[in-house]
Amino acid sequence: xxxMTQTLSEPAAAVxxxxxxxxxxxxxxxxxxxxxxxxxxxxxxxxxxxxTWVYPHKYDQIFPSYVAVPPSLDPYPLExxxxxxxxxxxxxxxLRLDTFNAEGTTYTARISSDKxxxxxxxxxxxxxxxxxxxxxTSTLDDGKTIEVKGKINGQYFPVxxxxxxxxxxxxxxxGGQVSITVGFLATFVSLIIGVTYGAVSGYxxxxxxxxxxRFVEILxxxxxxxxxxxxxxxxxxxxxLIFVAIGAIEWLDMARIVRGQTLSLKRRxxxxxxxxxxLSNWQIIRRHVIPNTIGPVVVFVTxxxxxxxxxxxxxxxxxxxxxxxxxxxxxxxxxxxxGMQAVPWLLIYPAVFFVVTLxxxxxxGDGLRDALDPKDR
Amino acid sequence: MLRFVLRRLMSALPTIFIVVTLSFxxxxxxxxxxxxxxxxxxxxxxxxxKRAFLLDQPLVVQYGHYLWNLLHGDLGPSFIYRDFTVAExxxxxxxxxxxxxxxxxxxxxxxxxxxxxxxxxxxxxFVDYAVMSIASFGxxxxxxVLAPILSFVFAVVLHWLPAGGWGDxxxxxxxxxxxxxxxxQLAVFARITRGSMIETLRADHIRTARAYGLPTRVVVVxxxxxxxxxxxxSYLGPVAAAVLxxxxxxxxxxxxxxxxxxxxxxxxxxDYTLVMGTVVLISVFIVVFNxxxxxxxxxxxxxxxxx
Numbered sequence: 001x002x003x004m005t006q007t008l009s010e011p012a013a014a015v016x017x018x019x020x021x022x023x024x025x026x027x028x029x030x031x032x033x034x035x036x037x038x039x040x041x042x043x044x045x046x047x048x049x050x051x052t053w054v055y056p057h058k059y060d061q062i063f064p065s066y067v068a069v070p071p072s073l074d075p076y077p078l079e080x081x082x083x084x085x086x087x088x089x090x091x092x093x094x095l096r097l098d099t100f101n102a103e104g105t106t107y108t109a110r111i112s113s114d115k116x117x118x119x120x121x122x123x124x125x126x127x128x129x130x131x132x133x134x135x136x137t138s139t140l141d142d143g144k145t146i147e148v149k150g151k152i153n154g155q156y157f158p159v160x161x162x163x164x165x166x167x168x169x170x171x172x173x174x175g176g177q178v179s180i181t182v183g184f185l186a187t188f189v190s191l192i193i194g195v196t197y198g199a200v201s202g203y204x205x206x207x208x209x210x211x212x213x214r215f216v217e218i219l220x221x222x223x224x225x226x227x228x229x230x231x232x233x234x235x236x237x238x239x240x241l242i243f244v245a246i247g248a249i250e251w252l253d254m255a256r257i258v259r260g261q262t263l264s265l266k267r268r269x270x271x272x273x274x275x276x277x278x279l280s281n282w283q284i285i286r287r288h289v290i291p292n293t294i295g296p297v298v299v300f301v302t303x304x305x306x307x308x309x310x311x312x313x314x315x316x317x318x319x320x321x322x323x324x325x326x327x328x329x330x331x332x333x334x335x336x337x338x339g340m341q342a343v344p345w346l347l348i349y350p351a352v353f354f355v356v357t358l359x360x361x362x363x364x365g366d367g368l369r370d371a372l373d374p375k376d377r
Numbered sequence: 378m379l380r381f382v383l384r385r386l387m388s389a390l391p392t393i394f395i396v397v398t399l400s401f402x403x404x405x406x407x408x409x410x411x412x413x414x415x416x417x418x419x420x421x422x423x424x425x426x427k428r429a430f431l432l433d434q435p436l437v438v439q440y441g442h443y444l445w446n447l448l449h450g451d452l453g454p455s456f457i458y459r460d461f462t463v464a465e466x467x468x469x470x471x472x473x474x475x476x477x478x479x480x481x482x483x484x485x486x487x488x489x490x491x492x493x494x495x496x497x498x499x500x501x502x503f504v505d506y507a508v509m510s511i512a513s514f515g516x517x518x519x520x521x522v523l524a525p526i527l528s529f530v531f532a533v534v535l536h537w538l539p540a541g542g543w544g545d546x547x548x549x550x551x552x553x554x555x556x557x558x559x560x561x562q563l564a565v566f567a568r569i570t571r572g573s574m575i576e577t578l579r580a581d582h583i584r585t586a587r588a589y590g591l592p593t594r595v596v597v598v599x600x601x602x603x604x605x606x607x608x609x610x611s612y613l614g615p616v617a618a619a620v621l622x623x624x625x626x627x628x629x630x631x632x633x634x635x636x637x638x639x640x641x642x643x644x645x646x647x648d649y650t651l652v653m654g655t656v657v658l659i660s661v662f663i664v665v666f667n668x669x670x671x672x673x674x675x676x677x678x679x680x681x682x683x684x
Binding site: 218229306310313314317318330333334336337340341344347351354355358359362 | 518533
């Protein structure tokens with residue numbers, strides 16, 4: 001007898017309880033594809049959100065001299081085009097260009113005219129994006145000829161510029177910001193609507209449940225594209241309203257999943273206990289039902305984020321998304337599609353970023369599902 | 378069986394009715410109208426137009442009118458393409474969409490099931506991983522990325538195929554659009570089939586068939602395929618409806634004269650009747666294909682009986 005009490009009272013220090021979340025995290029970390037995707041996703045996010053702070057060009061900054069230039073790791077302007085650019089600039093000032101020499105990042109030029117030259121004419125030389133900081137080094141011939149030196153502005157366009165002369169790289173960054181933000185915010189909107197709707201419907205049950213679920217079924221049978229297009233046309237093309245519109249239609253699956261979970265949860269003892277303690281229905285739903293549906297909901301969220309990004313890009317592709325000069329990956333891809341013969345980089349680079357991000361999100365979703373799948377335990 | 382089909386069709390009527398009603402009023406609540414052009418019309422012209430199209434009547438009267446016409450199979454005149462009725466526009470463009478969609482569906486279903494079964498038979502082999510990574514590529518890459526890239530590679534760079542247009546509707550013109558439309562669906566079918574095939578191959582009746590010494594080919598094709606196809610078939614309904622009624626993206630990228638484009642153009646131009654017409658068309662397709670899928674279930678699974 002006494003032996004027995006002793007063994008019973010001995011602390012079971014050797015076996016430490018592992019929570020569901022700790023197990024899931026452990027499984028997720030072991031999944032190489034998912035972890036690699038997480039790193040890729042973080043890199044893309046840092047590139048999109050941090051890049052605009054570091055990168056010298058703005059996404060809506062227009063370089064009239066560099067319209068649709070191909071990607072290059074060497075700085076623009078290319079040396080052999082400079083003479084022509086200077087010629088044009090000088091002719092704008094009604095002057096003549098006698099000699100022009102470009103050496104590295106500086107140039108020297110000799111300019112003449114029939115009348116004495118106004119020193120302010122050098123402003124014309126700074127107009128093109130290529131040249132900067134021009135100054136007169138010597139004046140000859142009673143001021144009818146001047147010698148000018150100035151700097152050549154090197155601009156890097158590692159992925160080229162678009163047909164309006166905007167650098168593509170910051171546009172991809174801003175597009176990424178929009179796509180990723182819409183993806184997560186719209187998912188959040190649908191999460192709120194879907195979880196609340198599903199939990200209420202499942203918990204109250206009976207006729208209310210019937211009516212609420214019949215409503216969901218009707219929305220399911222609506223041609224889905226039509227619904228999105230109507231909402232966007234109706235709400236206008238404001239950035240915030242786009243993800244509200246998307247979120248407002250993507251909640252249907254979420255509502256179904258949560259309802260199913262709730263139906264099984266509400267028969268459980270702890271809900272009954274909460275009921276016996278006199279909690280109101282809403283309190284029970286909020287404190288006991290919703291937190292217990294979180295596993296399947298988390299998995300579904302990871303499926304929904306790429307789906308929403310796709311949908312937003314699809315809307316932008318149709319010209320219904322965010323408006324110029326703002327952009328999103330879908331809008332950039334649409335822009336690239338229209339001129340891929342002449343300017344293929346406008347299609348290729350945004351598409352690469354888009355596809356890589358979607359891949360990463362999908363692998364993370366798969367990894368999370370494997371990690372949280374109760375069947376696998 | 379006939380009674381089942383009739384009952385299903387009857388129960389679909391309220392759904393279509395609600396879809397029509399919701400779309401009708403949603404469309405009308407949206408600001409703008411079919412005659413808000415960049416160059417405003419003369420007030421008198423505008424008034425005449427509105428009277429001709431009944432737009433001067435109260436909304437409820439217009440709605441009643443539309444429903445009445447719809448019941449008689451009349452989809453009304455198009456507001457933007459003035460010389461055509463909506464029925465004519467759809468009749469003109471639907472054959473293109475359906476030809477394209479039917480080929481895409483065929484490729485997606487046959488290809489997806491073949492690839493999925495093949496991968497399932499060699500589970501966890503190199504072939505399995507290779508095939509399934511390509512499948513997840515197909516699921517991830519949307520067709521508005523795939524279509525332009527295919528067109529770029531095969532038409533612009535290699536000059537093997539035309540970049541767009543219907544042409545004579547021959548294989549050279551159809552190949553790229555069909556692939557763009559089919560590939561994402563093919564990937565889904567492959568994934569579904571692989572999953573259900575793996576499960577079916579572990580089932581008792583398959584083990585029995587193997588124990589009798591039947592060749593693998595017979596076991597897979599005759600015994601396993603039937604059960605393994607059920608999940609793929611349930612995905613078939615919505616996909617068939619979506620693919621056959623035209624894809625906005627594929628039609629836009631390849632410049633094809635299908636139904637999908639009318640739908641988006643109609644919504645943007647507030648061509649009320651045209652949008653309603655395409656909505657009704659799509660709903661009918663969804664209902665019909667879901668019904669066909671239910672019938673297919675009974676063919677595949679002898680336990681399913683509709684009485």
